[in-house]
Amino acid sequence: MTNILLILCLTCLSNLQQKEMYGYRAPLPGKVAPECYQDNHVRAWIFFTDKGFGQDNYARILETVSNNMERSAYERRLRKGSIIDYGDVPLNRDYISEVEALGGLLIEESKWLNAASFWIFKQDIDRIASLDFVYKINKVA
Numbered sequence: 001m002t003n004i005l006l007i008l009c010l011t012c013l014s015n016l017q018q019k020e021m022y023g024y025r026a027p028l029p030g031k032v033a034p035e036c037y038q039d040n041h042v043r044a045w046i047f048f049t050d051k052g053f054g055q056d057n058y059a060r061i062l063e064t065v066s067n068n069m070e071r072s073a074y075e076r077r078l079r080k081g082s083i084i085d086y087g088d089v090p091l092n093r094d095y096i097s098e099v100e101a102l103g104g105l106l107i108e109e110s111k112w113l114n115a116a117s118f119w120i121f122k123q124d125i126d127r128i129a130s131l132d133f134v135y136k137i138n139k140v141a
Contacts, residue, residue: 021050022058023086023114028136031129035139040122043107046099047115047135052092061089087112095133102127 036042053061066084090111104118117140
């Protein structure tokens, strides 16, 4: 009984921590687009639920991104009145590594989409989709 209660508490805590992540969006109920299962392997976009940091770190993360931005890009942003925002924050490297560990071969990253494209074998799709940080998986058009 104690073990069941402990597991339940850890699950609730994990869910609470995820919801406190900055930019968090809950995974879609049917995460995987049906066309991902049509062939033996698929090139797919894996969209993530967040970028792996909390609200309390957002300002610090943006400052780091700003400091690492090329000077010409930063000045261009200032001239156009653009600001650095969530879309400029790089993807969470741990998320990409976990997908690769489950068989995904990284092709492309998009920090603006908060997604990365991978070659994935059909037999690995469901294991990848079961990761807590996977928002959805779509076949690359």
